[in-house]
Amino acid sequence: MSRMSPMDRRNWVWLPGRLRFRVLGLIDVVALWVVVAALLGAGTWWGLDTYWKHRDYCTGDLELRRMGPRDECIGVTASAYGFAAGLTDVLGRIEKENRAALDSGRRVVSVAVVMPYTQETDGAAMSERLIRHSLQGAHVAQHRYNQDSDTAIQLLFANVGENLDHWRAVTEELASRVTGEAPVVAAIGFPNSNDKTLASVREGLGPDGIPAVSAVLSSRDMEDPYLFKVSPSTNQLVDALKHYVRANSVNDEDTFMIADDQKADNYVKNLRRVFFEEFGEDYGITDDAVESRIATYRGKQGSERGEKRQFRQAVTRMCAARAKTVFLAGRDVDLPPFLSAIAQDPSCNQGTEDEPLRILRVSTGRDPDTETGPMRDIAERKHIEIVTAAAVDAPRWRAGSPGDKQVPQYFGTFARSYEQFFDGERDNALNDGYAVMYHDALAAVGRAVTEAETNGVTAMDHSDVYDELRRLNTSERCAGGCVPGASGVFAFANEDIRLDKGEKEEAVVGRWPVCKPVPIVTFPDDPRDATPLYRTYREQGRNACPDL
Numbered sequence: 001m002s003r004m005s006p007m008d009r010r011n012w013v014w015l016p017g018r019l020r021f022r023v024l025g026l027i028d029v030v031a032l033w034v035v036v037a038a039l040l041g042a043g044t045w046w047g048l049d050t051y052w053k054h055r056d057y058c059t060g061d062l063e064l065r066r067m068g069p070r071d072e073c074i075g076v077t078a079s080a081y082g083f084a085a086g087l088t089d090v091l092g093r094i095e096k097e098n099r100a101a102l103d104s105g106r107r108v109v110s111v112a113v114v115m116p117y118t119q120e121t122d123g124a125a126m127s128e129r130l131i132r133h134s135l136q137g138a139h140v141a142q143h144r145y146n147q148d149s150d151t152a153i154q155l156l157f158a159n160v161g162e163n164l165d166h167w168r169a170v171t172e173e174l175a176s177r178v179t180g181e182a183p184v185v186a187a188i189g190f191p192n193s194n195d196k197t198l199a200s201v202r203e204g205l206g207p208d209g210i211p212a213v214s215a216v217l218s219s220r221d222m223e224d225p226y227l228f229k230v231s232p233s234t235n236q237l238v239d240a241l242k243h244y245v246r247a248n249s250v251n252d253e254d255t256f257m258i259a260d261d262q263k264a265d266n267y268v269k270n271l272r273r274v275f276f277e278e279f280g281e282d283y284g285i286t287d288d289a290v291e292s293r294i295a296t297y298r299g300k301q302g303s304e305r306g307e308k309r310q311f312r313q314a315v316t317r318m319c320a321a322r323a324k325t326v327f328l329a330g331r332d333v334d335l336p337p338f339l340s341a342i343a344q345d346p347s348c349n350q351g352t353e354d355e356p357l358r359i360l361r362v363s364t365g366r367d368p369d370t371e372t373g374p375m376r377d378i379a380e381r382k383h384i385e386i387v388t389a390a391a392v393d394a395p396r397w398r399a400g401s402p403g404d405k406q407v408p409q410y411f412g413t414f415a416r417s418y419e420q421f422f423d424g425e426r427d428n429a430l431n432d433g434y435a436v437m438y439h440d441a442l443a444a445v446g447r448a449v450t451e452a453e454t455n456g457v458t459a460m461d462h463s464d465v466y467d468e469l470r471r472l473n474t475s476e477r478c479a480g481g482c483v484p485g486a487s488g489v490f491a492f493a494n495e496d497i498r499l500d501k502g503e504k505e506e507a508v509v510g511r512w513p514v515c516k517p518v519p520i521v522t523f524p525d526d527p528r529d530a531t532p533l534y535r536t537y538r539e540q541g542r543n544a545c546p547d548l
Contacts, residue, residue, distance in 0.1 A: 064159070067166055070120055074166040076112060076158045076173045083117040083159065086128050090135045093421065094155050097142055101152035101182075108182040109151060109460060111445050112158040112174050113138055113438075114167075114200070114212070115189035123300055124162040125192045127333075130434050134215065136425075137435030138188065140417045141442035151449055151460065153442070154182050158189070164196040171204025178210065178462050185449070185465040186211045188441040190227075193219035193267035201227045211466040213444050215437040216364050216391075219270035220510075228469055228492050228511040230440045230485070232518050232536050234267075237362035237389040238274045240518035240534035244387065245325075247531040250358060254350075255284045256323035258314050258338070260299035260330040268299060271362065272329040285327065293321060300333045311341035319348040326359045332367040332432075335386075336375055343378040351383030358385045365392040365433025366521055368426075379524045386523040389534075392433030392487050393519040396526070406533050408517065408548050414439055414486035433487075440485035444492075447472065447483050470494055474515045477546045488517045488548050493537060512536065515545035 058064040058073035064081055067074040073081065078098050080091035101108050113135065119128045126134075138155060146152045158174065160167045177184040187205060190197050190212055198221070201212045206226040213228045220233050232240075245252070257275060260268040279285055285293055295314035315338070318326060328338070342348045351357035369375075370386070379386065398415065400407035418435060430436060448468035449460065457464050472491035473480030482489045490513040518534040535545050 065169075067169065068161060070162075072118060072120075072159070072161045072166070074159055074161055074169055076156050076170060076177070078110070078154055078156050081157065083157075084119070084128055084131070086132055087117065087135065089424075090132060090139055090422070091157070094135065094139050094142065094157075097139065097146065098154045101146055101154050104146075104152055106149075107151045107460065108154050109185045109449060109465075110154045110156050110177065110182045111442060112156040112170075112184060112187040113189045114158040114160060114170060114174075114187045115191050116162045116164065117157060117159040118162050120162055125164055126162070130191075130432065133429060133432060133434040134189070134191070134438040136418065136422050136429075137215075137438035137440075138442050140414060140421060140435070141439040141446065143421075144417065145442070145446040149446070149450060150453055153446065153449070155442075156184070158187065160196075160200070164192060164194070164200070167196055167200035167204055171200055174205065174210060175208040178208065183461055184210065185460065185462045186213060186445045186469075188213045188215060188438065188445060190214040191216055193217050193222050193270065194264060195266065198222055198224065198227075208462075209466060210462045211445075211448075211469055213441045213469070215441040216434065218362070218364075218391075219267050220274075221266050221270055223510055225511070226466065228444065230437055230444065230487075230490075230513055230516075231364060231391045232516050233510075233512050234271050234274050234362065235278075236512070236516075236534075236536045237391075237518055238271075238278045240389040240520065241360055241362065241387065242278050243534055244389070244520045244531060245360070250360075250387075251324040251355065252283045254322055254324040255279075255293060255327070256318045256321055256325070257285050257294045257327040257329065258311075258318060259294065259296050259328075260334065261296040262299045265299065265331075268329055268331065275327045275329055279327065283325070283327075293323075297330075297334070299330055311338050312345075315341040315345050315348065319345055319350065322350045324350060324355060324357055326357065328359050328361040330361070332363055332370070335361070335367060335370045339370070339375055339378050339384070342382055342384065348382060351385075353383055356383045356385040358387055360387050362389045363391075363433075364437060365390055366395065366431045366523075368428050368431050371428075371431070371523055376524045385525070388521045388523070389518050390433065390521050391516070391518065392430075392436045393521050394430035394433070394436065395428075396519060396521070398430075405548065406517075406519070408486060408488040410484045410489075411436075411486045436486045440483065440487055440490075443485055444469065444472075444483045447481060451481050474546055482546060485516075488515065488535075489546050490514055490516045490536075517548060 056066050063077040064073040064075040080095040116126050142153050142155055158170045160170050174184050201224045205212050211226050216231050217229050218231045218234045220235055259272045295317045297311055297314050397407045397411045448465045451468040452460055452464040474482055474491045482491050493510050493512050493514050514537045516536045538545050
């Protein structure tokens with residue numbers, strides 16, 4: 001008996017028997033094709049539906065969505081997404097710590113790190129280096145807290161975009177996570193003093209009662225009852241400069257101001273105003289139309305059109321005025337090109353070894369791009385001294401001897417942990433101050449969580465953390481609870497308790513750090529300043545701060 005061919009439909013087991021053993025009629029053929037078309041259509045529909053549903057998202061879980069003209073991956077996630085190659089290590093470490101927290105059997109709360117996670121353009125709000133250092137500091141604080149606490153902290157990566165444009169999408173997502181497993185109890189980060197940052201708290205987190213703890217904001221315009229700051233305010237930084245100027249007989253006659261005029265950058269606008277208020281006419285800085293001693297430039301950070309960091313005209317005017325004391329109202333990134341412009345102008349020779357050209361400024365830390373060999377060469381050759389009031393002086397604190405009252409007591413522990421986790425970083429990675437300040441922002445939230453635990457709170461939420469942040473106090477040597485920060489022991493000023501009822505609705509609530517140190521840093525030489533260390537809100541002879 002001959003074997004039937006595979007092409008014989010009687011061998012097609014998938015075909016109904018009545019069709020295998022009879023000649024197909026027209027109705028059979030039509031019915032068969034209808035079934036095939038239905039199956040193909042269903043598959044196509046499912047595929048297209050899945051495509052349309054996922055095409056705008058960066059992750060399969062739909063937590064990060066492509067938004068804006070550059071398709072930035074915006075949203076909130078606890079997983080290590082590949083925002084940038086340079087962040088892979090620290091994001092992975094945080095994700096691992098998050099999983100350990102969730103598997104620990106302890107109560108877990110979530111804290112969002114709200115900031116940009118990418119730098120695609122030159123004028124972005126944060127460089128990739130600062131993003132990485134910020135996350136590293138937060139991870140050190142997270143790991144340290146989770147070792148000893150009854151409650152564990154999970155960190156959430158909350159990307160608002162490189163120019164902070166997508167704050168609303170992020171804050172709405174955070175507000176939806178204040179209940180359930182690992183509820184959101186606070187947010188840290190908020191790196192830039194501008195309208196978007198303030199709106200993210202006033203219109204985003206604040207109405208839902210979620211406290212925000214900024215690591216590096218300093219402009220006094222960035223104020224809201226729900227916005228706590230770890231950095232000293234611009235007013236306090238400039239006040240520390242004023243103490244230094246008076247103690248060191250700095251030239252108060254041959255003066256000049258150079259200011260960034262980016263209109264959207266609240267930080268530089270606020271700094272310019274505070275320089276006027278603190279020094280102003282006493283130091284010859286006026287806006288006299290005929291004999292103005294102020295020149296402007298357009299800073300690197302911001303979206304305004306025009307040539308960025310063009311200092312030629314400003315430097316020419318400064319040097320023509322033979323200025324010996326210059327107030328620089330600008331950001332760190334603008335300092336190296338400013339020094340380069342001075343080096344290229346042969347008329348800029350007013351600095352001497354006995355009386356250098358002093359540039360007075362404020363900063364979070366010590367800018368690594370300024371403290372380099374080429375910049376040092378310019379400063380030494382032109383007899384320039386850069387005087388900075390900073391929130392962090394990592395090189396000085398590293399070099400401090402045991403018992404040094406000018407070195408924060410918890411900095412050494414932080415620095416050793418940082419080096420253990422991130423030994424591949426450059427030796428000067430802590431100098432910009434971001435790792436230290438982000439550590440301290442999360443340390444403040446951790447302290448509030450601990451205080452709530454101590455008070456017997458069982459179902460902890462964001463309102464409990466907010467209340468405890470407000471109650472932290474430096475009085476009686478921290479009897480009311482202080483933050484053990486790597487940049488110093490501190491609490492937050494609750495300025496609204498001094499307000500009259502009639503003023504309360506219009507008054508601004510500060511939430512600035514109390515007893516925070518403001519070291520004065522000089523470059524290229526850094527002699528030890530003999531003046532007392534400035535600490536925020538402390539008044540000599542009237543009140544006392546706890547040990548640093």
